[in-house]
Amino acid sequence: MKYKLILEYFGANFHGWQKQKNLRTVQGVLEETLSKIYNKNIFVQGASRTDSGVHAYGQVATFLPPNFSLKPEKLKKALNSLLPWDIKVKKIEMVPISFNPVKDSKAKYYIYKIYNMDYLSPFYYKRAYLVKRTINIFHFEKILKVFIGKKDFAAFCDKEIKEKKDTVRMLFDIFVDKSEENIIDIHFLGESFLRYQIRRIVGTALACYFNKISLNDILKAFQTKETLPYSVPGEGLYLMKVFYKDLDQK
Template sequence: MINYLLRLAFVGTNFSGWQVQPKERTVQGVLQEALSKIFNEEIKVIGCCRTDAGVHALDYVANFKAKKDFPEEKLLLALNGILPKDIGVYEVRKVSPEFNARYSVKGKVYLYKIWNSEVRNPFLYPFTWQVKKGINFELLKRTLELVRGEHDFRAFAKLEEEKNTVINLEEVSLKREGKLIEIRLRASHFLRYMVRRIVGTAVKIALGVYEPSLMEELLKGKGKAPYTAPPQGLHLEKVIL
């Protein structure tokens, strides 16, 4: 069996997330269907993580094993020829049999985009959370600085699916260009809903909806994150191998 690594990007708008679900259009499902046709055998694809419905990926790593030894460049062209327009594969590579996209990656970078304006930007609307009320950027920055480093993020997770909720957030950075705010977070791994709940809570604090002390309380394990930012603003920006 040959082990193939794929790097791909996808627009999550019309997908019910990464993972195969009955009667739902998913990235994993579409990819497996395309590969099964190309290889003329049933292919099971392993992804580096799950993404929720509507979440995008600028960089996503997956792998699969197949009997046929397919030239990498030909497979790259074949995949991009058969896949729908909202998925693009930009690298195919044969790797060692031990490589597993779920367990072999060393880290991930997530990017969350906010369009802070009352006026809709139709070119950014599918890829941002539009927040119409003015965000206190300095308060947002101070609030997000609190989550940098090692913390127990159980207050931001879907707990029934998580065993270890202690994570070291190695990077938390903010950038603002005009009305566009970008938030980046880097860690070895993330809990489900973690980024969206951190961002959602921090933004609501910066809007004056919640007290600034709320983030510290949540990091101490007191309560549950009260707001989850919408999925379309979230992008898996980089997978670190």
């Protein structure tokens, strides 16, 4: 067996998930804290490599402890008392050693938050992306629907990744609603996502909504695979949940 953690973190002060020398990352802080608890180097594997600034309500990570003297509830307490304020453990459970948080994931659910007002509320600083011009969510959603389906997202991801990787991804659904009066939530449900994919989709959809490009330009970019230059900041993005069962079994 090994441990599976469900994590919540406020991403603004992290250089993303992945460990990097001399930079504060979620993986780095977690491994450091676990290594203190077990007095041994611990390696943590995360389900999703969230970028700089990106938040999580439901990141998943696993690690193999040197022993099982600390039961999940005790370990959760120990971790939460040692971790800094911006990362906390929601839940710990035991899973088979064969469980792989990346490969076994069936779907991921993200929200991108837009603050739609003439100023950014102090309560949403680094928590949402300010768009001052009014957005009608029904019209906006129509544009976003173009991105649903199994498609080659080469034009809508990190340029480096575009050259190295297969860029075909299955995007199950995108829908838009309002969690508060001035907050537009864009929900993304996909099998997996490419680096910058959601931020580039949102940026491109906004460019289209405000008539900088046409819907046709988007369709064309899918064919030509030529990167469109629109993106939005990581601070509006939240990893909500990683699914390990097929969605219809949920």
